[in-house]
Amino acid sequence: MSMAKPNLEARGKVLTKLHGREMVNCFQCMKCTSGCTALKLLELKPHEIIKLVNLGFVDELPTSDIIWTCVTCLKCVERCPQKASPYHVIMALRNLAVEKEAKVPEDYLKAVSHILETGLTDTPKKIVTRKLQTVDRDSLKLPKIKPPMESFQSALMKAMEEK
Amino acid sequence: MVRDGFIVTKIGVYVCHCGLNIAGVVDVEKVAEYAKNLPDVAVSRHYTYMCSEPGQRMVQDDIKTLGIDRIVIAACSPKMHEDTFRRAVSETGLNPYLTEIVNLREHVSWVHTHEPEKATEKAEGLVRMGVARVRLLEPLKNRRVKVEKSVLIVGGGIAGIQSSLDLANAGFKVYLVEKSPSIGGRMSQLDKTFPTLDCSACILTPKMVDAAKHRNIMLLTNAEVMEVKGFVGNYEVSIFKKPRYVDAKKCVGCELCTRVCPVKVPDEFNENLSEKRAISIHSAHAVPKIAMINPNYCLRLKYNKGVCAKCQNACEAMAINFEQKPEVNQVKVGAIILAVGSEVFNASKMAELGYGRFKNVISNIEFERISDASGPTGGKIVTPKDHKMLKTIVFVQCVGSRDKRFHEYCCRVGCMVTLKQAILAREKIEENVRIYVCYIDLRAFGKGYEEFYRRARDMDIDFIAGIPSEIHGSPDGSLYFDVYDKGTNKLLQITADLVVLGTGLVPNRDMGHLSALVHASRSADGFFLEAHPKLKPLESAMSGVFLAGACQGPKDIPDTVAQASGAAAKVIDLLSNGEIELEPLKAVVNKELCSGCNICGSICPFAAIEIHLEKAEEGAKYRAEVIEAMCQGCGLCCPACPSGAIKMPQFTTSQVLSQVEAALAEPLVKGGK
Numbered sequence: 152m153s154m155a156k157p158n159l160e161a162r163g164k165v166l167t168k169l170h171g172r173e174m175v176n177c178f179q180c181m182k183c184t185s186g187c188t189a190l191k192l193l194e195l196k197p198h199e200i201i202k203l204v205n206l207g208f209v210d211e212l213p214t215s216d217i218i219w220t221c222v223t224c225l226k227c228v229e230r231c232p233q234k235a236s237p238y239h240v241i242m243a244l245r246n247l248a249v250e251k252e253a254k255v256p257e258d259y260l261k262a263v264s265h266i267l268e269t270g271l272t273d274t275p276k277k278i279v280t281r282k283l284q285t286v287d288r289d290s291l292k293l294p295k296i297k298p299p300m301e302s303f304q305s306a307l308m309k310a311m312e313e314k
Numbered sequence: 315m316v317r318d319g320f321i322v323t324k325i326g327v328y329v330c331h332c333g334l335n336i337a338g339v340v341d342v343e344k345v346a347e348y349a350k351n352l353p354d355v356a357v358s359r360h361y362t363y364m365c366s367e368p369g370q371r372m373v374q375d376d377i378k379t380l381g382i383d384r385i386v387i388a389a390c391s392p393k394m395h396e397d398t399f400r401r402a403v404s405e406t407g408l409n410p411y412l413t414e415i416v417n418l419r420e421h422v423s424w425v426h427t428h429e430p431e432k433a434t435e436k437a438e439g440l441v442r443m444g445v446a447r448v449r450l451l452e453p454l455k456n457r458r459v460k461v462e463k464s465v466l467i468v469g470g471g472i473a474g475i476q477s478s479l480d481l482a483n484a485g486f487k488v489y490l491v492e493k494s495p496s497i498g499g500r501m502s503q504l505d506k507t508f509p510t511l512d513c514s515a516c517i518l519t520p521k522m523v524d525a526a527k528h529r530n531i532m533l534l535t536n537a538e539v540m541e542v543k544g545f546v547g548n549y550e551v552s553i554f555k556k557p558r559y560v561d562a563k564k565c566v567g568c569e570l571c572t573r574v575c576p577v578k579v580p581d582e583f584n585e586n587l588s589e590k591r592a593i594s595i596h597s598a599h600a601v602p603k604i605a606m607i608n609p610n611y612c613l614r615l616k617y618n619k620g621v622c623a624k625c626q627n628a629c630e631a632m633a634i635n636f637e638q639k640p641e642v643n644q645v646k647v648g649a650i651i652l653a654v655g656s657e658v659f660n661a662s663k664m665a666e667l668g669y670g671r672f673k674n675v676i677s678n679i680e681f682e683r684i685s686d687a688s689g690p691t692g693g694k695i696v697t698p699k700d701h702k703m704l705k706t707i708v709f710v711q712c713v714g715s716r717d718k719r720f721h722e723y724c725c726r727v728g729c730m731v732t733l734k735q736a737i738l739a740r741e742k743i744e745e746n747v748r749i750y751v752c753y754i755d756l757r758a759f760g761k762g763y764e765e766f767y768r769r770a771r772d773m774d775i776d777f778i779a780g781i782p783s784e785i786h787g788s789p790d791g792s793l794y795f796d797v798y799d800k801g802t803n804k805l806l807q808i809t810a811d812l813v814v815l816g817t818g819l820v821p822n823r824d825m826g827h828l829s830a831l832v833h834a835s836r837s838a839d840g841f842f843l844e845a846h847p848k849l850k851p852l853e854s855a856m857s858g859v860f861l862a863g864a865c866q867g868p869k870d871i872p873d874t875v876a877q878a879s880g881a882a883a884k885v886i887d888l889l890s891n892g893e894i895e896l897e898p899l900k901a902v903v904n905k906e907l908c909s910g911c912n913i914c915g916s917i918c919p920f921a922a923i924e925i926h927l928e929k930a931e932e933g934a935k936y937r938a939e940v941i942e943a944m945c946q947g948c949g950l951c952c953p954a955c956p957s958g959a960i961k962m963p964q965f966t967t968s969q970v971l972s973q974v975e976a977a978l979a980e981p982l983v984k985g986g987k
Binding site: 178186 | 712717718719754755779780781782783784796797798799800
């Protein structure tokens, strides 16, 4: 049996990030968890995260892996009968994790550096067509992707530093 | 007392603490002290509860011993206690209209909770305005008017029927107007009723017949209220009666016509789950049991005067009349009860649950029809379209209610309806059929309701604490979905043959039209607004207009019947004397000043002003005249008059301007001039 004491200060921090209580105003109908895309494989339970934040059990959340499993499909936001938003809560917790310099999954860091370098979230890949030909941008004679302008990089860096 | 040619009054100011409601924010002692320095104020006091017996006596004693002749009560809203203080004042022999209420609660303490100093300053300003106005108030006399001892009841559901029977038994003439061809309303569609499981038709039909037979009740079915004129005690109502194309006096309800009619029409009474004919009788228990032709479907009425007429040939009573025209009935009534009920939420708005897309996802009112012996499946609980046997039934709660995207309120009946339907299903179908109820909170709050919930649990009905996010359909018509259960912390994967949505109650679509007709306001949720949520739940804000049943808010049958009887008692209270006392707030024309320009007449929303040619010494002149019976005292005419000839007692130009001046003035201090 895990025992815990609420940490109201940390709870306050999360609520400040969420600009108030609106996003955690939940009556535990389980609709978000029933439909969560990340539940079956990764055991993400949005209702549990919201309740933990509500009660102030927020110490372990930023350092846990579970907050990084959300695939941001936003089903929970669309369908919440109380217009609460597990998605926004999870995003706030991710920001908190970065602030606390907790472990961030490698793929996320990779994506960030990729955006900085190329302006894209992913590298252009080769694909196989229906006729089983392997093509890429070069073979399709598509123009080369230009790296982003320096102003883009500096703006992004600045935004990250402010966080 | 007269001083320098002016009438000097002795004003008493009484500041109420209202417990801590006012005193918790406003410095009442300071306000009372401040009022002492206002002109003509002879006494200024403060007290914990002015409305209490000692509070009222304080005012009465001051009137008797100090000769106070104007009273300012700085307390709560005049809607709350103006009558209380007017009564207290008139008991001493002083005219009750020399009382002014200053609202320090709703207008000050409750809205400026966090700014006590500014609130106190505002309270002082309002008291200053009240004192300025009270000096100019004039004694007025209430008017007594005769009232019609008859009542209009809009809506022939269980609420309207109950109110009608109570009033008719008390000797009042009742006009019961129902939109559809039969009375009975929503309750007549139900199979059984919770928590006793008595058959809805068995307890309702006798009441429907009683209402139809009662000599004091005039039943107007297939009719709608078209126009309401007049005021409390004396309404003139126009009722539009749509044609049935069947002579109500001749039709015997034999249903010969319905057997020959070739046109199939969806049966609304069965929630469109079955078909009836273009000529049909509303339902098996219809009252009155008279056939009606639907003009939108009948071949003869819709297309061609020459075709068909099969029903006319079949009718032995010669009751069919294709030439029937709509009628307008004029009735005079003293009061109106609105009992138009509610509608069931249209679940297709909640796309994720698949209502409207999957044939085996149905609403709870459709389940009632399936379960009812007179319904489309003859009472067998099967799938609605292809009548297949079931292995699993799932009920999903709170559809459209407790949902900020649709209706924020709790529908108040959904939990009990589902418990009842789950029990009915369990009683009617085989033991190995699984029945699940997916719920958020189960609310069984009424008398015998919790016991009913226990009964459902005893009957092997599975309760899942959680609701599905979405419902998927298979090509074979079965449905599957995941639902996370709070109790077991498991994601249950359920395949069901029938999903019944616990759809809530929503405001009736006729309410907009009706609220405009009788000036009854509606609350944020769309239902009719009661005059006070606790102390006046049966009255609308318009005097003479009462509310019964689910049009005031979602209600089950016991509550609806209770409110309907209550509204009937309120009407008896209002009309039984044969006359009522009305405030003297009617516009008055000064004939000397009136030039007959008719600006007032053109602006009056109640058509209460007429221009007459009157003989005067210097020849005939046009003059405005106020028809007292029509004037509602809104006061629009007064500022419109270019010569100041029309005025509203209690709100004269000088009285209102004195308040404005006091509002703008620097705080006056006696002796400081």
